[in-house]
Amino acid sequence: MPTAIIIDDSPIARGQLRKLAVVAGYTVVAEAGSAEHLNELYEKHRPDLVTLDIVMPGVDGAAAACALLGRHPEATLVMVTSLNTREKLDACRRAGVKYYLLKPLHPENTVEVLRHLATHPTGTTAIPRIPLIDQESHS
Amino acid sequence: MSSALHPSLIDHFLAVVVRYLRSTVGVDAVVAAIGEPSSSPTIAVALDFGGDVRGPVTWVFPEPIALELVRRLMSDPNPDPDTAIDGATELANILTGRASEALEANGFHCQIGVPRVHTGDLPGGVAVRMTTIDGPIDVVLSMSTSTLKEIRVIV
Numbered sequence: 470m471p472t473a474i475i476i477d478d479s480p481i482a483r484g485q486l487r488k489l490a491v492v493a494g495y496t497v498v499a500e501a502g503s504a505e506h507l508n509e510l511y512e513k514h515r516p517d518l519v520t521l522d523i524v525m526p527g528v529d530g531a532a533a534a535c536a537l538l539g540r541h542p543e544a545t546l547v548m549v550t551s552l553n554t555r556e557k558l559d560a561c562r563r564a565g566v567k568y569y570l571l572k573p574l575h576p577e578n579t580v581e582v583l584r585h586l587a588t589h590p591t592g593t594t595a596i597p598r599i600p601l602i603d604q605e606s607h608s
Numbered sequence: 609m610s611s612a613l614h615p616s617l618i619d620h621f622l623a624v625v626v627r628y629l630r631s632t633v634g635v636d637a638v639v640a641a642i643g644e645p646s647s648s649p650t651i652a653v654a655l656d657f658g659g660d661v662r663g664p665v666t667w668v669f670p671e672p673i674a675l676e677l678v679r680r681l682m683s684d685p686n687p688d689p690d691t692a693i694d695g696a697t698e699l700a701n702i703l704t705g706r707a708s709e710a711l712e713a714n715g716f717h718c719q720i721g722v723p724r725v726h727t728g729d730l731p732g733g734v735a736v737r738m739t740t741i742d743g744p745i746d747v748v749l750s751m752s753t754s755t756l757k758e759i760r761v762i763v
Contacts, residue, residue, distance in 0.1 A: 478722065479698045481691065485681035524701070526722050551705025552720060554712050556659075572702045573632040574681075 471517035471587040472498045474510055476533070477549065478525040482572070486520055486549065489576055493583035502526075504533030511537060511544065518586055520570075523550040523557050531557055535564035545586055549574070610662065610752035618642075618734060618749060620710040625747065626738070628706045632699065633676045637738035637745055652730065652746075653700035656721035661711050663733070663751035666726055667700040670743030674699060697723045716753060 473495040477483045480502070487497050498514045501507070505527050511519065519537070523530035530548060537544055548561055551572040558569070568586070570579060613621075622639055629635045654666040674695035678687040681698070701723045711718050733750030 479694065479701065481678055481681050481694045481698045488683060524705070524720055524722055551702040553706065553709050554718060554720075556717055556719065572705065573628065 470494065470496050472496050472514060473518040473520065473583075474498060474507075474514060474516045475500045475520050476502075476504050476507060476525070476530070477520070477522040478502045479522070482522065482549070485574060489574070489579045490518070490520075490583055492576075493580045494587055495583065504528045504530060507533045507537055508540060511541060517545060518583065519544060519546045520549045521546060523548055523552050523561070529557075531560040531564060534561055534566050538565040547582075547586065610754055612752055613661075613734065613749055614753070617711065617714055617716075617753075618736075620714065621707045621749070622736060622738075622747075624707040624710045625703050628703055629738075629740075629745070632702055633673055633680065635673055635676070635740045635742065635745075637740045639736060640739045640744070641735075641737040643735055652726040653697050653723050654726040654731075655700060655704045655723050657708075657711075657718050657751050658721065659718040660716040661718040661751045661753050664726075664731060664748075665704055665751060666730055666733075666748040667696070667703065668730070668746040669696045669699060670740070670745070672742040673740065673745065676742070693725060697725070 471494060473490045475483050475486045475497060477486065483500050490497050495518060498516055499510045501510065503525050504521060521530045521534055534546055537546065542565065546566055547568040547570060548566055549570045549572065553571055570582065626637050629637045652666050652668040654664045656664045671692045674692040675687050677699045678691045678695040679685065704720055708718055708720055730748050731750045733748045735746060735748045738745045
């Protein structure tokens, strides 16, 4: 069963992502309200998926993504954010982030994306790139 | 030099807010009044803008709307009333993040800070009251734009 780590400062958002990840077939092995210890969590659990908010106290998600992918380019990382501004998205893209989900999350579409990532991990050549997914446009 | 948000920018911001209130918590909100904020003490959620737009946006939600977000996100038909603050914080985060697209679309590149609970009188700024079936939603736009940037965007 694939495993996931959820990083979001909102307990409500973490709760929603936990439920959706479980529906998508993941075991959530760790959650945190900040990205401060993301590298340690990743190295401890070696999850198949990391979801990461962008705007958080302390280290922001873009910087955390950059640090994680710098050490572990094989990591499958999904930014889950309400922020659709150019600067942060560019920072994430420069860091190597390929997947974004925009809040508010549409449950069915989020589960679909997470299932897709479970069967097509980053690094395989066959995956279609999942662009910036605006959940509202699917609802 | 800085100046208050242009009315058209406020309109664009609020249009996005109304759209996302509908999709996020199923609430139909109508902008009912724009003016000065009331001075009544309250608990609210504020987020600070930085970049081309600076200053806080402050949200006040009725508890039923904050709990509706918890209900929807957690699939919990009876959320604990203690989670209302968490719901209000996440709703403020979603609405501000998405409404910032209106600022970006008008050429104002901005960053948004972490949501924080605001206790006490609402700050100064453009106060907007939206009416909903669950009670009023108040948002106070205390942000300003760089005058030079505004001139460049308009030109």
